[in-house]
Amino acid sequence: MKGNCLIAQSGGPTAVINASACGAIQEAQKHQEITGIYGSENGILGILNERIFDLNKEDPKTIEGLRYTPSSAFGTCRHKLTSDEEYDRILSVFRKYDIRYFFYIGGNDSQDTANKIYQKAESAGYEMRVVGIPKTVDNDLWGTDHCPGYGSVIKYTAAMVREVGLDSEASYSSDQVNIIETMGRNAGWIAAGTALARQMPGQAPDIILLPEVPFIKEKFLNKVRDILDSRKKCVIVVSEGVKDTSGAYLGEGSDDVGTDSFGHKQLGGAASALKELVEQEIRAKTRQCRPSIINRNGMHFASEQDSAEAYEQGKFAVTTALNSTSGVMVSIERLSSVPYEYRLRTIPLGDVANTERTFPLEWISDGGMDVKLELFSEYALPLIRGEVQVPIQDGLPVPVRLQRFFI
């Protein structure tokens, strides 16, 4: 089917979401069925507002540079389509610009949106292909072995935790606690990933708190006391989404700044809450590190494997659509961990949408405060392999920015 394609990015930025866009663009440029290659500014908002730019007008070097540029070069959004008017509007824009291929790079909510757009187009009899490309640092998408963005965020965050662990070891204080807060709303994949920092038992992180396990104050404090008794220092990793047994977020109240349009609470404050608790109950010197969004953009230490897979999935989405497949998301099927082998396939968008995949309970150990490193490593080590060789100028990584030639 001849027509134009539209690529959009949605949800939280990652180090490699632009690598997926690059793969999709470069693949689309190879095929005559795809005439125009467009990008949408800020996800579906750019469709609703007709903020659409021509990617073929960009310098090919800029497109290639997307592989080394973190964040979302197209702009992103968290807009939830609710009314029929919005869906109609989207279809009318597709018709107007003869969009026959739509590639949406995003997480749970975005794949749900893609699915609904696919269904609306079907029922409206508008012929097009909708293919989702997975992306989320949270690694919580159902139906794929892992998500592009995850390998890079845990590589960087585990490096941080290893480095903070060395800082902690150097301290002369007899009781010192360092708390590092990671992203992860409902799934503890990122916090769990920092277990890779530990080269030997007794090294950081000493405690990992996941949203999958309800936080029990006394159990936690006893564990901190035990660690301080034996090692004098304690490094704690806490996922921002950890909740107590009543279901309240640890940081709730303190830094909560409301909810987004999907009804998700904006988190942050778990480390503060733990710091206060440890200081009050144990009287240990406590510091908190809250890198927050720093970690999801760490292109200067991103995973080459992750980046390569993100790129491949962008390409695969295009060939999939050209093969007349629609209403699916690209996914990764792992064939083997040692040696690491995988293949790309697709799953129906309807199976992915809004199903969160949390961290496996059988990989959690130590009363819910640690990870079974051997099991988890087999899964995670292939994902953090290699370092993206980002272009450096004057000592710093050089990203590209799209010119955005609006049509």
Place this chain on the structure above:
Amino acid sequence: MKGNCLIAQSGGPTAVINASACGAIQEAQKHQEITGIYGSENGILGILNERIFDLNKEDPKTIEGLRYTPSSAFGTCRHKLTSDEEYDRILSVFRKYDIRYFFYIGGNDSQDTANKIYQKAESAGYEMRVVGIPKTVDNDLWGTDHCPGYGSVIKYTAAMVREVGLDSEASYSSDQVNIIETMGRNAGWIAAGTALARQMPGQAPDIILLPEVPFIKEKFLNKVRDILDSRKKCVIVVSEGVKDTSGAYLGEGSDDVGTDSFGHKQLGGAASALKELVEQEIRAKTRQCRPSIINRNGMHFASEQDSAEAYEQGKFAVTTALNSTSGVMVSIERLSSVPYEYRLRTIPLGDVANTERTFPLEWISDGGMDVKLELFSEYALPLIRGEVQVPIQDGLPVPVRLQRFFI
């Protein structure tokens, strides 16, 4: 003079303090005048407590690995010597172990301590050489062009700010503020260093708040409003040590956990205070990133120039002491910025001790909320040049740990 040498580390860890130790050890191993090469656990505390280990017993590969290991491999301290008894104790330990060369790697307080030990040894008639090796991410030591540790911390922090800037640019929110808190108690060198992230005007960081400039609420809020009006997003870098016109720290009260033994307040909380202010007064969506001690240990993206200079200064300290010089600190004299040329020299410890070098007021612009990038770049760019090629295993940097063979 034949005798043993003792090397110790003090103050906050950095990415390259171990490189200086490595340089000193490897140089000392070349000279027959130096018989035993010892390290002291946790700075002068290890001398007071006779926790002294034999560095010649370490695997030479471990010693070489110190160049790729952040934090303080010997352990550090912030102990202030106060009583005559403590000085006498130190001299008696030096006598006991025939320590004739003492190398103290540290910042302001540590150089003051080194100076006092030097004076006490002189007046006690104990023949020895005391040479300080500068180290501080804060870059606030007097008498040297810059301090080992500074180049690496600003390289890493500027990369972070550039990456957060891209995250900010991608946002669809019309009013979004990101606040990044950096270290820097009294000197704004680290916060100022993030100006290097800006490739073009209008890019992050939009505002840089330094401890050298008293914080004026209305001026700040007006600037944030202006930036949001024109660019919709605003990235603010704030030094932890920023004070208001009354001299109170921005974060005071909130996260203050007391004072260390030098009487310095433990800071952290400036970003929280600004977040609250911006949310209340401007009602913009605001996030804070507080990497805290993460940044001073960023070996995975450390400056090769910084690391090489740290190593050289360790070596130079040893040759200086062997040339019968004592009571001095190694310093860097810049000969030229373009091309970058420098030479190592020494200055009397008494001139360094307890004199803080703050960020030059003539390099501050924009009503105290930005840095004159051209002037500052000329100074700073040579310091962030090159990336330390840290050994990687299983996707993560591999540090070394000393065995510490106590004598």
